[in-house]
Amino acid sequence: MFxxxxxxxxxxxxxxxxxxxxxxxxAGRIVYRRWRKDRTPLRRPHIAVLTAAGAGILCxxxxxxxxxxxxxxxxxxxxTSRLPPGHRGIRIVxxxxxxxxATPTLETMLPAxxxxxxxxxxxxxxxxxxxxxxxxxxxxxxxALAKIAATFVVKGNxxxxxxxxxxxxxxxxxxxLEGTSASIQVADVTVHVLGGGYDxxxxxxxxxxxxxxxxxxxxxxxxxxxxxxxxxxASRVDLMCTxxxxxxxxxxxxxxxxxxxxxxxxxxxxGLIRLGDSFLHVSPGLxxxxxxxxxxxxxxxxxxxxxxxxxxxxxxxxxxxxxx
Numbered sequence: 001m002f003x004x005x006x007x008x009x010x011x012x013x014x015x016x017x018x019x020x021x022x023x024x025x026x027a028g029r030i031v032y033r034r035w036r037k038d039r040t041p042l043r044r045p046h047i048a049v050l051t052a053a054g055a056g057i058l059c060x061x062x063x064x065x066x067x068x069x070x071x072x073x074x075x076x077x078x079x080t081s082r083l084p085p086g087h088r089g090i091r092i093v094x095x096x097x098x099x100x101x102a103t104p105t106l107e108t109m110l111p112a113x114x115x116x117x118x119x120x121x122x123x124x125x126x127x128x129x130x131x132x133x134x135x136x137x138x139x140x141x142x143x144a145l146a147k148i149a150a151t152f153v154v155k156g157n158x159x160x161x162x163x164x165x166x167x168x169x170x171x172x173x174x175x176x177l178e179g180t181s182a183s184i185q186v187a188d189v190t191v192h193v194l195g196g197g198y199d200x201x202x203x204x205x206x207x208x209x210x211x212x213x214x215x216x217x218x219x220x221x222x223x224x225x226x227x228x229x230x231x232x233x234a235s236r237v238d239l240m241c242t243x244x245x246x247x248x249x250x251x252x253x254x255x256x257x258x259x260x261x262x263x264x265x266x267x268x269x270x271g272l273i274r275l276g277d278s279f280l281h282v283s284p285g286l287x288x289x290x291x292x293x294x295x296x297x298x299x300x301x302x303x304x305x306x307x308x309x310x311x312x313x314x315x316x317x318x319x320x321x322x323x324x
Contacts, residue, residue, distance in 0.1 A: 009259050016258060020056065027053035063250070063294035069105050069251035071286065071300040073113055076272050078279050080238040081214045083189060090186050090216065090307035093119040093149075096243025097156065099287030100129040100138040106286055106300060107141040111148065114255055119149045120186045121193065125243040125283060126156020128168040129289040135166045140274060146173030150184050153177070154195040156222040156244065181211070181306025193218030198284050201228045208233040211270040215309055224282045226275055237278045238305060246271040247284025251297040272305075281305060 026049045030042070034200020043048075083089065087229040093114050100107060114122065121256055122145050128138040145151050151174040169176045175193075177202030181194050192215055194206040204219070208229065211217055217240040221228060224242040247270035264282075273280040288301040 012170060012255070013258050016252075023052050023056065024050060048119065051152045059296060060294070063296035067289055067295045067297075067299050068293070070108070071106055071110065071113070071302055073117070073302050073304070075304040076281075077119075077306045077308055078239050078272065078281075080216050080307055081266060081277075081310050082238060083307070083309040084213065085309065087189060088310055089118045089309070090189070090191055092124070092218065092239075092241075092305040092307060093107045093117055094241045094281055094283050094305055095122065095145075095286060096125040096222075096241075096283035097127040097246055097285030097287055098124075098129070098141070099127055099158065099285075099290065100134045100141070101293075102131075102134050102137065103289075104137050104141070107137055107290075110286070110302060111141070112145040112222075114145060114302060117302075118303070121184060122146075122149050122151040122190065123193070123195075123218070123220050123241050124151065124153040125195075125220050125241050126154050126197075126286070127158040127243065127285075128156070128292045129164065130158070130287075132163075132165050135164070135168060138168065139172055142169065142172040142174050144273060151175065152182065152193045152220060154220045154222055155197045160197065179207065181207040183215070190215035192217045193220065194218070197222060198228075204228070205233055206232045208236050224264055224269070224280065226280050235274075235277060237317060239278065239305065241305075242278045243284070243285070244278065244281040244283050245282055246287075246295075247282075247298045247301070248287070249285075249288060249292065249295050250297055253297070257298070272319055 008030050030050060035124065042133055083252030087160065127277045129135045153169050153174045154177050175182055177193065179196040185188050193210055194204060194217065208217065212323050217236055218239050219229065219240045221240065221242050223244045229237060245260050248260055250258050252258065256266060257269060260266060262269055270282050270284045281303065284298060285305060286303045288295060
């Protein structure tokens, strides 16, 4: 259920924390000496340390109070051979990792933004709320989404922890997938949506095996582990939607995500990834961890995935679809 931090990421985090502590210790010593009426002029190194400390405080305030409240809406194209010529395509809004808190923030603005995208279906790939008390906030948000378009959800690791009690998904209008599948019609094409959690993988593969050959198949799974799909059935998947990584949640210039909570290569912890003839989309998520309530250079994201017919030559996906 819970994953250990990768050794390289643990080292990176410790090094970063040591740097931060060092800056603030040095800044504290400078301020203390000035407070003790040491009126010697500040030298350039002193000014640099104080500037860095001040910038750090501004970054912390921005990451805690600003960026988590300003979601991005992005779009990307996913190609498939399972749509007929001339089909208008399938519009899928992928949301993940809301981690609702007691005070609604994104929950109040996102339904209108999602509705403006005119989705054919909405998918949520887990991690509803950070506590039992905040479940009503999540349920109200999910109910609002389900009034926009057919909505499908799977459980994340936070939806399985025992200290959060209560129904996340029931009577919201959303369909919970637990190793099960559902189908909807979009412009005369049947779209198959399958999903589940760790304990549902045998049933999920069985549901894939039972699909008819026609119609795109979209698989929902919280963790970005494409190998939960058995190789004999992988070619039947057109798109797999996952979350969990939060895109790193904190990214630094030139370094990228400090912690990815995933064993995928670091460049593949968010965005669209090509896996042979199918695609994996890893959502950066919407919320923040209960234990790290901030985002930095990694804004919340609602993603519009446009499933379109491939060209005769296979057609490229967007440039952020990387082979694995």
